[in-house]
Amino acid sequence: MKPKGVTRVFVQTLAVLLAIAYLIPVYMTIVTSLKSPEEINLMTAWRLPSKLNWAGYSVAFRQFAPYLKNSFILAVCATLLSAVMGSLNGYVLCKYKLPGGRAIMPLIVFGMFIPYQSILVPLFQFMQKTKLYGGLPGLILVHVVYGLPITTLLFRSFYQEIPDELFGAAGIDGADFFGIFKYVIIPLSGPPFLVVCIWQFTQIWNEFLFAVTLTRPDAQPITVALANLAGGQAVSWNLPMAGSILAALPTVLIYILLGRYFVRGLLAGALKG
Amino acid sequence: MIILPSIALLAIFVYGFIGQTLKVSLTDWGREAALALHPEISYVGLKNYHELFTGFLNMRFRQDLANMFFFTLAFVGLSLFVGLVLATLIDQLVWGETFFRTVFLYPMSLSLVVTGTVWRWLLQPRGGINVLPTLVGLPAGEFLWLSSREQSLVFDWSHILYYICIIVLVVMAFMAYGHHRRGERQQFRTKAVISAILMGILVIGVAGGITLLDYPEEHGFNKAIWGVVMAAVWQMSGYTMALYLAGLRTISDELREAARVDGAGKFQIYRYVDLPLLKPITVSAVVILGHIALKIFDLIFAMAGPDHVPTSVPAITMFLKTFRGNELAVGSSIGIILLILVSLLIIPYLANSFKTGEQ
Numbered sequence: 001m002k003p004k005g006v007t008r009v010f011v012q013t014l015a016v017l018l019a020i021a022y023l024i025p026v027y028m029t030i031v032t033s034l035k036s037p038e039e040i041n042l043m044t045a046w047r048l049p050s051k052l053n054w055a056g057y058s059v060a061f062r063q064f065a066p067y068l069k070n071s072f073i074l075a076v077c078a079t080l081l082s083a084v085m086g087s088l089n090g091y092v093l094c095k096y097k098l099p100g101g102r103a104i105m106p107l108i109v110f111g112m113f114i115p116y117q118s119i120l121v122p123l124f125q126f127m128q129k130t131k132l133y134g135g136l137p138g139l140i141l142v143h144v145v146y147g148l149p150i151t152t153l154l155f156r157s158f159y160q161e162i163p164d165e166l167f168g169a170a171g172i173d174g175a176d177f178f179g180i181f182k183y184v185i186i187p188l189s190g191p192p193f194l195v196v197c198i199w200q201f202t203q204i205w206n207e208f209l210f211a212v213t214l215t216r217p218d219a220q221p222i223t224v225a226l227a228n229l230a231g232g233q234a235v236s237w238n239l240p241m242a243g244s245i246l247a248a249l250p251t252v253l254i255y256i257l258l259g260r261y262f263v264r265g266l267l268a269g270a271l272k273g
Numbered sequence: 274m275i276i277l278p279s280i281a282l283l284a285i286f287v288y289g290f291i292g293q294t295l296k297v298s299l300t301d302w303g304r305e306a307a308l309a310l311h312p313e314i315s316y317v318g319l320k321n322y323h324e325l326f327t328g329f330l331n332m333r334f335r336q337d338l339a340n341m342f343f344f345t346l347a348f349v350g351l352s353l354f355v356g357l358v359l360a361t362l363i364d365q366l367v368w369g370e371t372f373f374r375t376v377f378l379y380p381m382s383l384s385l386v387v388t389g390t391v392w393r394w395l396l397q398p399r400g401g402i403n404v405l406p407t408l409v410g411l412p413a414g415e416f417l418w419l420s421s422r423e424q425s426l427v428f429d430w431s432h433i434l435y436y437i438c439i440i441v442l443v444v445m446a447f448m449a450y451g452h453h454r455r456g457e458r459q460q461f462r463t464k465a466v467i468s469a470i471l472m473g474i475l476v477i478g479v480a481g482g483i484t485l486l487d488y489p490e491e492h493g494f495n496k497a498i499w500g501v502v503m504a505a506v507w508q509m510s511g512y513t514m515a516l517y518l519a520g521l522r523t524i525s526d527e528l529r530e531a532a533r534v535d536g537a538g539k540f541q542i543y544r545y546v547d548l549p550l551l552k553p554i555t556v557s558a559v560v561i562l563g564h565i566a567l568k569i570f571d572l573i574f575a576m577a578g579p580d581h582v583p584t585s586v587p588a589i590t591m592f593l594k595t596f597r598g599n600e601l602a603v604g605s606s607i608g609i610i611l612l613i614l615v616s617l618l619i620i621p622y623l624a625n626s627f628k629t630g631e632q
Contacts, residue, residue: 003365011365018359019376025391025507028401032394042400046408085279092276104280106623111287113619115568117591118612119290121297121605124595126290145286148279177275206384208571213596223386227575230390240390248387255382259375262382266512267519 029241033057037236056238057246064246066218067225071205072250074136074221078143079200083193085144086151091185093152094159105156112149116209127214134216142214143204150203151196154268158192159185191261198258199265202251222247291612298322298605303598321606327486333582334590334607335430339492341586343426345566347502348509352562353555355506356513361543363514364521374518378511385508389575392504393419396576418500419577419584424493431486435475442471497583501573508572509565513558520554521547560622564615587611 003011032040036053089108098104116123123142124133132138166184211221226247230240255262298321302314325331359377363370380388395401396418403414428436449464477483524547532542570588577584579593587607595604 002367008367011362012367012369015362015366015369015373018362019373022376022380022507025380025395028395029391042397043404045394045397045400045404089276089279102627106627107288108280108283109623110619111283113564113615113623114287114291115564115588115608115611115615117568117570117588117604118294118608119286120294120591120608121595121601122290122293123286145282148283152279202382206386208384208386208574209592212574213592223384223571226384226390227386227571230393230575231578237394241394244387244390248383251382251384252379255379256375259378263378263515266381266515 029244032237033241033245035238037238040237053238056242060239060242060246063229064222064225064243067220067222068246070136070219071221071223074139074143075201075204078140078147078204079197081140082144082147082151082200083196086148086196087155087185087189087193088181089148089152090155090157090159091181094156095164105153108149109153110149111146112153116146120209120213124213133214134219136215136219139210139214139219139221142210143207146210147200147204151200154196154199154265155189155192157268158189158195162188194258195261195265195268198254198261202254202262205251294605294608297602298609300602302602303600317602321603322610325603325606325610332490333585334587335490336492336495336582337585337587337590339428340495340498340584341567341569343494344498344502344505344569344586345563347498348505348566349559349562351502351506352510352513353558355510356558357517357551359510359514360517360521363518374514377514380508381511383508385571386575388504388508389572392500392507393576396500396503416499417497418503419497419581421496421499422583423496424491425496427491427493430490430492431484431488433485435478438471438475438478442468442475445471495583497577501569501576501584504576505566505569505572509562513562516554516558517551520551524550557622560618563618567611567615567618 002008028045031048032045033056034052034054035049036051036055039049039053092098093105127133127138127142130138132141162184205221206223207221208223208227211224212227215221215224226240226243229243299316299318300314301317301320325334363373363377366373397403398417398420399413402418403416405414407413445464445468449461449468452458452461452464529542529546532546537545568588569586570592573579573584573586573589574592579585579589588611591604591607591611594600594607
């Protein structure tokens with residue numbers, strides 16, 4: 001039941017106006033990032049730059065390169081580890097009956113909703129005692145552990161859709177636990193794996209609380225570096241704007257290229273219980 | 274078995290650490306003791322909580338709670354509304370659906386730190402959004418988005434328990450009415466009894482002049498919060514849009530057709546067929562957005578900085594107390610308070626979705 005005539009024009013126009021409103025921050029960010037510091041002025045902030053000035057980007061990139069590298073290492077390692085573990089968990093929790101099985105899932109999933117402030121003090125002490133505090137390996141461990149609830153949940157709901165007959169057939173053919181996992185689960189896991197990895201990568205890349213409390217300056221991810229830069233008073237605005245674009249680029253690219261999978265993760269996280 | 278490591282990790286890192294935080298929150302660990310190698314820590318019961326809710330020095334924490342409360346209300350309400358409008362709009366589009374969906378949803382892929390940094394620039398009092406009207410010849414906006422010191426909806430903290438009582442009472446009465454209408458007598462009776470007890474407490478409290486503090490202490494809705502609300506809605510309304518759109522797509526056309534045969538107009542179909550069927554989605558969205566709002570930290574940190582009091586929330590104060598002030602016990606107490614608030618929202622939701630989902 002699509003609208004016709006005047007309503008149709010109205011609906012279409014409204015959509016265009018709203019889209020412009022949603023894109024305004026991008027316009028402002030790009031315009032400001034390309035101006036020279038002298039040209040950045042509150043009253044003329046909306047105007048296009050009179051001359052393109054890429055200095056903001058080169059300075060921001062030079063300054064941010066080590067933090068971008070940290071974020072890449074962190075996000076890639078933590079994503080892969082939590083996805084592999086989540087896949088195994090999801091498989092077991094979906095196809096095997098465990099003692100206390102009904103209570104396990106809600107108890108696991110609760111872990112993804114807790115405010116991390118409620119575990120931060122013991123976590124901080126644990127990290128210091130184990131000498132993991134401050135470095136990337138510690139932060140990776142933290143992201144893997146607190147990523148387990150969502151990856152387990154997502155994989156479990158994907159595997160629930162695999163018909164039981166498939167496992168039965170594999171079992172008759174003499175496949176054991178790992179055989180089934182290898183020959184049945186893994187070949188079917190392509191799209192779910194992509195959904196989970198995209199979700200985890202985005203989450204971990206964008207995360208801030210653990211990053212700011214558990215790392216020393218040399219291991220900080222990009223979000224902390226950006227917050228520090230923008231929080232300083234003396235910087236001219238082209239720098240944080242260029243930095244924002246650098247920090248946002250990986251996840252935005254993933255979203256634009258693989259948006260379908262991104263949305264699937266988004267919806268599955270909310271609707272599945 | 275193979276999942277034991279995961280289970281063990283979660284048991285320790287989630288439940289073990291929550292227990293540890295609870296334990297620390299009941300001690301006086303902080304200041305000098307935080308730095309000592311073998312600190313002297315003693316058990317002080319609920320003193321930290323008592324101080325946070327009534328102590329003169331912790332006025333900021335109570336305004337934080339008010340900020341968090343009003344932020345959550347405004348953010349969740351607006352996100353639901355905007356998301357529903359966007360979803361309805363996209364559902365009606367003739368062309369460009371994918372494009373518009375992509376545009377409305379892209380902020381979701383950004384870090385809240387990026388959003389905060391960009392909006393910090395957009396909400397400069399003498400620039401950004403405020404000078405936007407001058408481009409078409411209108412006077413510039415005057416609103417101090419993040420730095421306003423004005424408050425509305427001012428209330429007296431010493432009466433806070435009454436307000437909570439009244440809110441719970443209204444919710445209970447509303448639910449009781451629903452049970453009554455659907456003829457669920459047992460549930461109706463339970464809710465009615467709870468309502469009566471709350472009413473009793475309220476009357477005794479007001480009549481007896483019992484207050485939390487000896488002096489009035491005013492808190493309210495800091496207008497500076499509106500800037501944070503705006504950025505947060507910009508970021509998250511695409512999410513509610515995606516949820517609602519998925520919901521709208523599952524409503525069968527036959528159902529709408531049947532309503533039309535019965536003589537329902539377009540608006541009536543929307544009102545009486547579509548909206549009621551979207552209700553479960555609204556519940557999920559309220560829970561998900563609500564728990565995000567209660568925990569909000571990165572966005573405010575990046576937009577206004579942790580030291581900016583008008584936009585502060587408990588999560589920010591927890592960070593400052595723990596990592597700048599070394600007051601580990603107080604920080605833990607705030608963490609536990611946040612956990613309780615989030616649990617009030619999440620536990621019924623989880624219990625419900627796993628109960629219905631498993632059958």
